[in-house]
Every structure is written in structure tokens, then in C-alpha cells.
């Protein structure tokens with residue numbers, strides 16, 4: 154294929170690494186489970202670190218648990234070019250989510266060096282710690298640490314086994330006492346680039362290998378706890394019950410209906426986690442905790458849906474005699490990619506004989522946080538049927554190579570231009 158012949162990157166090396174990393178925390182035939190700050194996560198980080206060193210980068214794991222590999226540039230006073238993503242996974246995850254962004258970035262820098270190109274500015278490759286947020290119910294930890302956006306109480310968050318993030322981070326090799334020293338100064342990073350699988354079906358439906366991301370829609374994450382009163386399932390009459398699960402079910406359905414209420418709109422709403430107490434077949438549920446994930450590109454519409462949901466929550470609580478608490482875990486607005494980076498990507502793709510479509514990202518990524526810190530750009534790689542956060546997640550080696558090549562050419566262009574901006 155014409156595109157393949159013009160690849161500068163070393164495809165076999167890239168795919169061998171993706172395959173090797175997928176063996177750590179392997180789940181069944183094709184899945185992975187590398188929860189943030191777990192022994193498997195550390196093993197993965199150590200492996201990637203060894204590859205970074207093989208590629209001639211200076212490496213370190215910072216206080217937040219981020220793995221950083223650095224290639225010096227001609228002028229280290231210039232804002233640096235940072236490229237990366239994450240290698241932690243969901244408990245029931247795939248092999249490519251995050252991974253292609255880290256190993257693709259590594260391939261970019263290794264190729265750069267092999268081509269004898271010395272970048273104007275230093276280039277750093279990052280595998281950010283805990284992007285997924287699955288274990289401690291709040292993600293983007295490493296990237297928020299690096300950019301000074303952590304919030305009160307984050308280290309006291311506990312996983313399902315009662316382990317605090319503080320303890321997990323220390324066990325991993327991070328250091329809560331050294332956060333300030335690992336934080337980057339405003340202006341230190343000029344550009345951030347991320348390669349990621351789309352995690353949605355648009356590129357697959359367009360039968361095209363890569364796309365240029367225009368922005369990331371804002372997620373709202375809530376945790377709702379509804380409390381009623383436990384009783385014997387065999388004796389308490391229906392009219393006297395205060396069943397927390399029935400009230401919760403009403404809210405969960407309401408979220409689904411609200412997110413579907415405008416045909417064609419990209420609004421999505423999900424309750425993905427539910428805990429029932431005491432969780433016994435013959436006891437009326439007393440307490441139910443569930444998460445809400447609500448996203449949209451249009452902030453006004455998302456805010457309207459949130460208000461509607463909260464009104465329905467209040468009504469459901471009254472109807473079933475429940476009390477409730479509401480916690481906002483994450484509230485991000487839509488963040489748009491820099492126009493000049495999209496232009497560079499478009500030009501470079503054109504030279505590769507591609508005309509990638511532009512698309513928004515529904516899922517958030519490390520780029521979301523970086524967008525508050527510097528200009529950012531993202532490349533999406535087609536993933537089969539849009540399946541992700543699932544062992545069935547699949548992107549073809551060919552598509553990943555094309556995405557990595559586009560990342561390489563974009564990086565070369567930026568690295569040879571200094572700041573990259575006109």
C-alpha cells in the first residue's frame with residue numbers, strides 16, 4: 154500500500170512493543186487489567202521506561218507517578234514539546250487505549266533520533282499516572298498533578314479495598330511530599346500532542362484510518378447516594394417501604410431518557426457503577442450509591458440536562474421517602490484543539506496522501522487537562538465498531554502505524570519550528 158511504503162517510523166518495533174506491553178495484566182485472550190498504581194501498572198511503567206532508555210531518553214518517575222522520558226533540544230529555554238498518554242487501564246480494558254499514545258510517542262522520538270534530527274526544543278514523552286480514574290473514582294491524576302490542578306482530599310480517596318491513593322502512590326514510587334518539585338511551571342510546555350484510539354464508531358463508519366480531533370466534550374461526574382430504610386422483604390407492606398434502590402432506578406432511567414431526549418444531539422448519560430447496601434435478597438435496600446456520567450459538546454445543553462436530572466432526583470427521593478446526597482467529582486467544560494496544530498496535522502496528512510475527517514471526542518483524555526496548560530492537538534485512530542473499555546477493543550496495526558506516522562510528521566514540523574506558532 155502506498156501509505157505504508159512511505160512510513161518513516163519503525164512499524165514492526167512499535168507493534169512488538171504494543172504486544173509485549175499487553176502481556177502485563179493480560180485478561181483472557183485480548184484484554185488487559187492494569188489498574189492505576191497496581192503492581193501490574195508498575196511493571197508496565199518499568200518496561201516502557203526501559204524502552205525509553207533504549208531510545209536514548211533520560212527517564213524519571215515523578216512524585217505523581219508519571220513516567221517521563223526526555224530528549225534534549227538545541228535550546229532548552231524554549232517551551233517544550235510534550236507527547237504522551239497513559240498506560241493504566243480499566244478493570245476490563247483493551248490493549249490499545251492510552252498505550253498507542255505512549256508507545257507511539259516513543260516511536261516518534263526514537264525515529265527522530267535515528268533520522269539525525271535534533272529538535273529545537275526539548276521533547277518529553279509522558280505516560281501519565283491514573284488517567285482512567287477507575288480505582289479511586291477520579292481520573293487524570295498524574296496530568297493534573299503535573300499541571301498543578303489537584304484538589305483537596307485526593308490522596309485520601311480509597312479504592313474498593315480501603316487502600317488510600319496516598320498509600321498506593323507511595324508503594325508505586327511516587328512521593329506526596331515532593332509534589333511541588335514535580336509540578337511544571339506555567340509556560341514550560343509549549344505544545345502537547347496525543348495519539349489515541351477513537352473509542353467511538355465514527356472513523357470506522359467512514360472507513361478511514363485516522364481523524365484529527367477538534368476538541369473534547371466536557372464530562373460531568375456525580376456520585377449520588379440515596380438512603381431509605383432497611384426491612385424484611387417478606388413483611389414490610391409496599392406502602393410502608395422506603396426502598397433506596399427503587400428510587401435510584403427511577404433516577405437512572407430518567408438520566409437515560411434525558412440524554413436521549415434530543416434526537417441527533419451528541420449528549421450521553423450513563424450510570425456505570427451501583428452499590429447496594431446491605432445487598433441481600435431478602436432485605437429492602439437501605440442505601441444505594443451510584444455514579445452519573447453526563448457529557449456534551451454544548452455546555453448549555455449539558456447544564457440544562459443536569460438541572461433536569463437534579464429535579465428528577467429530588468422528586469424520586471420525595472416519592473419514595475428517601476434522603477440523598479450529591480457529590481460532584483468532575484466538572485469539565487468542552488476544550489478545543491489549537492487551530493495551528495490542526496492545520497499542521499492536516500498538511501502533514503495531505504503529504505501522506507490522506508484527508509482525515511475532523512471529529513470531537515466524547516471521552517476525555519490527558520489532553521483535556523493539558524488544554525488548560527498549553528496548546529494541544531490530538532490524532533484519533535479508527536477502532537473496530539467503536540468498542541473500547543472492553544477486551545474486544547481493536548485497532549489494526551496498519552491504522553496505528555498511519556496514526557503514529559502522522560504524529561511523527563507533526564512532531565518533526567513543530568520541533569523544527571521552535572515554538573510552532575506563527
Ligand SMILES: [Zn+2]
Pocket residue numbers: 239250251284349518
Ligand atoms: Zn485512554
